[in-house]
Amino acid sequence: MNPAAELPLLHDLNPDQLAAVTCAGSALILAGAGSGKTRVLTTRIAWLIQTGRCSPPGVMAVTFTNKASKEMQTRLAAMLPINTRGMWIGTFHGLCNRLLRAHHRDAGLPELFQIFDQADQLAAIKRVLKQLNIDTERFPPRTVQNFINKNKEAGLRAAKVDAWDPFSRRLNEIYAEYDTQCQREGVVDFAELLLRSYELLTKNALLREHYQMRFQQILVDEFQDTSQLQYAWLKLLKGAHAALFAVGDDDQSIYAFRGAYVGNMGQLMEDLALPAPIKLTQNYRSHSNILDAANAVIAHNSGRLGKDLWTAAGAGEPLRHFKAWNDTEEARFIVEEARTLHAEGERYSDIAVLYRANAQSRAIEHALFSAGVPYRVYGGLRFFERTEIKHALAYLRLLANPEDDNAFLRVVNFPARGIGARSLELVDEAARVGGISLWQAACGAGAGTGKKGLAAFVGLIEAMQSECAILPLQEKIAVVIERSGLLAHYRHEKDGADRVENLEELTNAAVAFAAESEDTTLVGFLGHAALEAGEHEAVAGQDAVQLMTVHAAKGLEFHAVFLSGLEEGLFPHENASAEADGVEEERRLMYVAITRARRRLYLLHAESRMLHGQVRYGIPSRFLDEIPPALIQSFSVPRAPSYAGVSMSAAPEVTVAQAENQPFKIGARVTHARYGDGVVGGYQDQGADTEIRVSFPKIGDKWFIVTLARLTAR
DNA sequence: CAATCAAACATTTTT
DNA sequence: TGTTTGATTG
Numbered sequence A: 001m002n003p004a005a006e007l008p009l010l011h012d013l014n015p016d017q018l019a020a021v022t023c024a025g026s027a028l029i030l031a032g033a034g035s036g037k038t039r040v041l042t043t044r045i046a047w048l049i050q051t052g053r054c055s056p057p058g059v060m061a062v063t064f065t066n067k068a069s070k071e072m073q074t075r076l077a078a079m080l081p082i083n084t085r086g087m088w089i090g091t092f093h094g095l096c097n098r099l100l101r102a103h104h105r106d107a108g109l110p111e112l113f114q115i116f117d118q119a120d121q122l123a124a125i126k127r128v129l130k131q132l133n134i135d136t137e138r139f140p141p142r143t144v145q146n147f148i149n150k151n152k153e154a155g156l157r158a159a160k161v162d163a164w165d166p167f168s169r170r171l172n173e174i175y176a177e178y179d180t181q182c183q184r185e186g187v188v189d190f191a192e193l194l195l196r197s198y199e200l201l202t203k204n205a206l207l208r209e210h211y212q213m214r215f216q217q218i219l220v221d222e223f224q225d226t227s228q229l230q231y232a233w234l235k236l237l238k239g240a241h242a243a244l245f246a247v248g249d250d251d252q253s254i255y256a257f258r259g260a261y262v263g264n265m266g267q268l269m270e271d272l273a274l275p276a277p278i279k280l281t282q283n284y285r286s287h288s289n290i291l292d293a294a295n296a297v298i299a300h301n302s303g304r305l306g307k308d309l310w311t312a313a314g315a316g317e318p319l320r321h322f323k324a325w326n327d328t329e330e331a332r333f334i335v336e337e338a339r340t341l342h343a344e345g346e347r348y349s350d351i352a353v354l355y356r357a358n359a360q361s362r363a364i365e366h367a368l369f370s371a372g373v374p375y376r377v378y379g380g381l382r383f384f385e386r387t388e389i390k391h392a393l394a395y396l397r398l399l400a401n402p403e404d405d406n407a408f409l410r411v412v413n414f415p416a417r418g419i420g421a422r423s424l425e426l427v428d429e430a431a432r433v434g435g436i437s438l439w440q441a442a443c444g445a446g447a448g449t450g451k452k453g454l455a456a457f458v459g460l461i462e463a464m465q466s467e468c469a470i471l472p473l474q475e476k477i478a479v480v481i482e483r484s485g486l487l488a489h490y491r492h493e494k495d496g497a498d499r500v501e502n503l504e505e506l507t508n509a510a511v512a513f514a515a516e517s518e519d520t521t522l523v524g525f526l527g528h529a530a531l532e533a534g535e536h537e538a539v540a541g542q543d544a545v546q547l548m549t550v551h552a553a554k555g556l557e558f559h560a561v562f563l564s565g566l567e568e569g570l571f572p573h574e575n576a577s578a579e580a581d582g583v584e585e586e587r588r589l590m591y592v593a594i595t596r597a598r599r600r601l602y603l604l605h606a607e608s609r610m611l612h613g614q615v616r617y618g619i620p621s622r623f624l625d626e627i628p629p630a631l632i633q634s635f636s637v638p639r640a641p642s643y644a645g646v647s648m649s650a651a652p653e654v655t656v657a658q659a660e661n662q663p664f665k666i667g668a669r670v671t672h673a674r675y676g677d678g679v680v681g682g683y684q685d686q687g688a689d690t691e692i693r694v695s696f697p698k699i700g701d702k703w704f705i706v707t708l709a710r711l712t713a714r
Numbered sequence B: 001c002a003a004t005c006a007a008a009c010a011t012t013t014t015t
Numbered sequence C: 001t002g003t004t005t006g007a008t009t010g
Helices: A015-021 A037-050 A068-081 A090-100 A118-131 A141-153 A166-185 A190-203 A205-214 A228-238 A263-269 A288-298 A327-343 A358-371 A388-398 A403-413 A419-434 A436-448 A452-468 A473-483 A486-492 A497-517 A523-531 A573-576 A582-594
Strands: A027-031 A059-063 A086-089 A219-222 A243-248 A278-279 A319-326 A351-355 A375-377 A547-549 A558-563 A597-611 A614-617 A633-635 A667-674 A676-686 A687-695 A700-705 A711-713
Touching: A015 A037, A015 A278, A027 A037, A027 A263, A037 A059, A037 A068, A037 A219, A037 A243, A059 A068, A068 A086, A086 A090, A090 A190, A090 A523, A118 A141, A118 A166, A118 A403, A141 A166, A141 A190, A141 A228, A166 A403, A190 A205, A190 A228, A205 A228, A219 A228, A228 A243, A228 A263, A243 A263, A263 A452, A288 A319, A288 A582, A288 A597, A319 A327, A327 A351, A327 A358, A327 A558, A327 A597, A351 A358, A358 A375, A358 A547, A358 A558, A358 A700, A388 A403, A388 A452, A388 A473, A388 A486, A388 A497, A388 A523, A403 A436, A403 A687, A419 A436, A419 A452, A436 A452, A436 A573, A473 A486, A473 A497, A473 A523, A486 A497, A497 A523, A558 A582, A573 A582
Parallel strands: A027 A243, A027 A278, A059 A086, A059 A219, A219 A243, A319 A597, A319 A633, A351 A547, A351 A558, A375 A547, A558 A597
Antiparallel strands: A597 A614, A667 A676, A667 A711, A676 A687, A687 A700
């Protein structure tokens, strides 16, 4: 036994984990799904420090999500008696932000530079396009945004981009102008955070050497998702002597479309002359039937680093493959099965429904909703992305940095204060001619001409500025949402109650931020808002079925997983076949999906599915065929071909089971599990299902599927 | 300026 | 099919 294993913190690591944790120098860890990756990462940091191999300030640990970085910090705090504050633990973007804040002058940025999120970036691009008088039909803002981000992620400034054809040349001109605008306004987008700090370290030898000296141990999570620029950034920081500990899984690389480059794994081995990756293949999550299925599917990919997952747990249940006639039946199956599982003692929150595309959630939500089964959909708008919050943040940004034209435009006339397109055009003109910001132009216009609205707006911002100057963060926010008129505006709006609540919640967010980060500055909070859009997760304590895309499920696990829509064209998605290695990436996505399940996995496919308002007939996904049949139990519900979607010519079975289809008389008083008392308003045939309309006094009319709705007579 | 309407459109999205 | 975007209109 390795003497190192005497340390309590290394107890019950398996041999591979132990080898990874205690390895010397740089390493690539190939960490399969559910193999204890996070544990290895945090234990290594703790081990490095406890054995005196590294001091806390010598550690940098990089993740992709705030969630992952928080989890790492929490676990470390539990393992180490010391404060983890000396370490740099955070996301790529968070750490770059930190670097640029500390050296803003060297990076050529104003002290209070602001961060654009995707939406801000898009708005800024639209402004550039307008200014350059560019036809947005030929150059859609999204295309421009992709072009800019792709190039930044590849480390290329506009001057370095190879643009030969007229189209890319024009795109590149827009890129250049966009960057100029950002620089003028003192804002950086997400990709810019990376590129700017990379350039800072490249150009500034003193700084580079300082950080290379400081960080002796650099650890990276989800290494397969790094972009080329991120990898270059890591290598730069690593320098000649530090150790780079990269943990990742090439089989779970599903973000190529966002610039992730799996090739970095092979490149790392080559660059650092590493012998072979350390493979963590023991899975602590799933039964072997599930793992065997995952292994079999992913084996169809080429160019893998290569690994098979195994488990000490038993075979477990077979996978269940359900063939539904259509998406409605698929959804109904999920509901019934979820209810059964729940009745058997499973918590709803341990059940997940995964799908390839968000649009698939609707049918499932509808069925769950009608049946009164609690559920939660991941992936909607997050807190800091809500319009009312963005408005409030824009006011705050304007206070911190009046040059921010994006923020200016967002709030100059919101709430409406009589500043129309005409006035704004004049301001815009003045700004362009004078080479000044909209804010400066507005100050001039407000004072000089008789533009009352503008003068009032300028006065308002200035008043808020002086009023807020000495207030603590949360009071600044309170003042801004009040004085700006945002609160009043939403209070008067009919459906504004939620928005008012969110605005008030913003002050709480500020308090929480100040407490957690010990940063009480406005700019600190704004950075936090841009880099951490807020939680996506379910409210703790609420027991609900989890609905999400397969992408969103990465890193999560559930007792039971329903994988819906396993049809050619949907999963693998039809667009994927056009992309290089597209199908292989879809297969990795399938691999991620399968490995989410602990005990039970349902594979669902529907013969016909309503897609974009049209019935589409799908053949079962090739991925189903790639799973050994011995692992699968297949079944379906026999059904007469009377469903309109299946056969247009078949006569509808109107006379069958009429009583069962319409269990309540119209006008009957019923009670619903969720909505309480109501009155039956009518019925409607919806393909295979009959729907019932119930009027609730407070809520209004609701439609339910008769066979699913939990209605009782009263 | 808000409200309404037709047209376009619909993978995935850690920051 | 359902949502989002933009253009038109009162």
